[in-house]
Amino acid sequence: MTALSKTVDMSTTLGSVPIPSPVLTASGCSAFGRELEPFTDLAAIGAVVTKSVQLRPRSGRPTPRMAETPSGMLNSIGLQGPGIDGLLDAELPWLAERGARAFVSIAGVRVEDFAELATRLRGVPGVAGLEVNISCPNVESRGEVFACDPAAASDVVAAVRAAADPAQPIYAKLSPDVTDIVSVARAVVDAGADGLSMINTLLGLVIDPDTMKPVLGGITGGLSGPAIRPVALRCVWQVHQALPQVPILGMGGIRTGLDALQFVLAGASAVSVGTAVFNDPSALGRIHAELAAALGTRGFASLREAVGYAHR
């Protein structure tokens, strides 16, 4: 047998929840999973991380909502979505029927919004856990983003942990747009986060040289894609070094199995694939296979053995 055909144990966990693959979708990059069904076995991937859901349906922002940038893109969608009722009525049952695990991203503009969403998701079949999107403006703090303030971020996470189903792990999704991501990570873990999703997009801007105005209707947007990968990897490295026991769902520009491997070696026990899905709707299955092969050729018998290996 060649090294390539060696079977690598790819199972991992989200908090305490076992999943068969470390490769997940990324919130906001695969809607609620349905559209990927022709291209990806949704039950075989780690989980479908849903687009962030809020209490009410949201139209999102007017167009233009995106701008292509070198090895990436800027987006300003504005969290368009059906609201929690639409998610519970239509999207989560659809995923559950197919045996797909949902990791539900929740978002709000006040602490109570997050807690109410967590309450509504208690015991819902197929919900493997919650990702808390704290990269939202806090209306009670003049619109400052929760993720940029360790105290506000902790308030949200503590409220969600108190309200959520104890069987559902909660991951806080961190923004890289902070001075010290380790201090935010420490704060949300102290507040009860079972894991950390990192990173969210970086805030960016593109100006059209012809109109001489910002391209996006929302003026600024979130930068994603391979352009941000080194930043994301640095964040994962720093946080894993400071908090080695805390599970990390790593993301930011992952396009290949070798990209995913870097995140695992830096300390991620699972990864999300986001913008790459726009380029390759079959990316999740491909990256799982490429990562398994890359681990095998490097002599790892399991994914777990490789988590944080670069620090050792």
Add this chain to the structure above:
Amino acid sequence: MTAPHLRTTYLTTPAPVADSSPVQRTVEVVGARPVDAYVELRLAAPEIAERAQPGQFVAFAVGGETSGLLLRRSIAISTVGDGVVSVVVSAAGPGSTWLTQRRPGDTVDVVGPLGRPFPAPPAGARALLVGGGYGAAALVGLAAQLKAGGHEVAAVAGAAAADRLCSVQELTELADILAVTTDDGSSGRRGLVTLAVDELLPDCGVVYACGPMRMLQAVADAATALGVPSYVAVEESMACGIGVCMTCVLPVVGSDGATRLSRSCTEGPVFGGDRVRFDDVGTLTWDVVGADAMGVTRP
């Protein structure tokens, strides 16, 4: 209560979803032919060809496997036959320019067929097909299908100038009547497509159009004013083409009468012409579902 400019009855029903799911394949280019300002690419893509219906599109990855251009380029299917899918590409930016530089023997990664096809015409209706620029290419397969179904077909192809016209020869062969208009008079009649549309509309029972947004609006408005149902295939920029990126939205009135920011890829690209709120594209009005959560409320 609806906004004052909204209709209360509609001549169209939302286009139904396609019969088949899309596939992603690496396919060979078997033909690359410059046609005036455009390039017609022919792809050996039997699994896409057998699934495709007129009005649908394909989405290309551009620049090769290590490309820094990550977003897919969505282009309407012109014709399918014998396992070959043809598209007409207009070189606008680096991605579409890369596509126009493909040569026979090259391979491309393509996803399709995507989007909702043109709905069938009313029984026995004469159809008017209106194409603006390379948008006319998207009507060639439809013209052939309509003729095969026993429908009379009138067609209008318009563009800024003669070299921006598209698929005129194919439409000449298929349609019972073809009118050509150019803004500068370099081919056909000088003026906008509406010159010819206004003359042909009264004899038609359905309109299908593809082209720039302003043209679609003019054609849809003319049809609606005469009580003729119209279906328009829009060309919004898309990052993925499959419905996950949420970038290609525009305000469209659904079957329940409510306006939603609808994805051009999976809820379109074909929409009822009287259901697209053309004047509100690129804005957010209070009566769009979920606008209140964005802070846009009724004045």
